[in-house]
Amino acid sequence: MEQARSEGNAIIDSYKEALEKVLADHKEEAIRQSQTRIKAETTNARQQLNQAMAKSQLEIKRQYGKVQLELKDKIFEETKSLLDDYMKTESYMDYLINCIHHAKHFAGEDPVVIYINPSDETKRSDLEDATGIHLTISAEDFIGGVRAVIRARNILIDNSFKTKLRNEYDSFLFLGGDGVA
Structure with a gap:
């Protein structure tokens, strides 16, 4: 009986070790997959952020250029008016x-x-x-x-x-x- 118990305990221990090894391998694989996914999502988020920033910068440059052109036109309208006054002197x-x-x-x-x-x-x-x-x-x-x-x-x-x-x-x-x- 004792020998059978000891053989049964040995089988249980070896099965337990095998299950713990499978569990440890599964945990490592799950951690590796999650880290890979986190890196991919982080990269994707950065790309989306960069695209949004580039769009915003482009829009700001367009608005800036438009405002500059409007100001430039006003300056030269005023210059033309001053020139008209000068032509009377x-x-x-x-x-x-x-x-x-x-x-x-x-x-x-x-x-x-x-x-x-x-x-x-x-x-x-x-x-x-x-x-x-x-x-x-x-x-x-x-x-x-x-x-x-x-x-x-x-x-x-x-x-x-x-x-x-x-x-x-x-x-x-x-x-x-x-x-x-």
């Missing part, structure tokens, strides 16, 4: 005379056609008297200023406000930084 006449003299000097002996803006037609005779140069009224409205053509050298001297405004508009950037609100 004596300084504008001096500017036109200076541009005409500069164009004539640059042309040298070559014939030059100097155009003034149609809005400056009333100033034509005063400008011709002041410079001694025949002026032509442009068919195109270039806001103000002077354009000169030296056909012998295929040169256009463009001191028109339209061109200067367009060039400034195209190169204008909001730099930000200290002191900029």
Whole structure:
């Protein structure tokens, strides 16, 4: 009986050890699977977060660009208004005379056609008297200023406000930084 009990206990112990080993292996496998799943879910969550952040940043950049463009347009509307006021001053006449003299000097002996803006037609005779140069009224409205053509050298001297405004508009950037609100 004792031998049978001892053999039975040995069988039970060996079965118990086998079950404990199976349980330990099962636990290790379950832990490994759960860690793999946690890593996969973490990676997926990070990717979703990065995508959401990228979308948000893109939307912010779009809004920022739109606001900058609106501000830029307002600045240049105000600049155009200030330019209209300037064109009513004596300084504008001096500017036109200076541009005409500069164009004539640059042309040298070559014939030059100097155009003034149609809005400056009333100033034509005063400008011709002041410079001694025949002026032509442009068919195109270039806001103000002077354009000169030296056909012998295929040169256009463009001191028109339209061109200067367009060039400034195209190169204008909001730099930000200290002191900029």
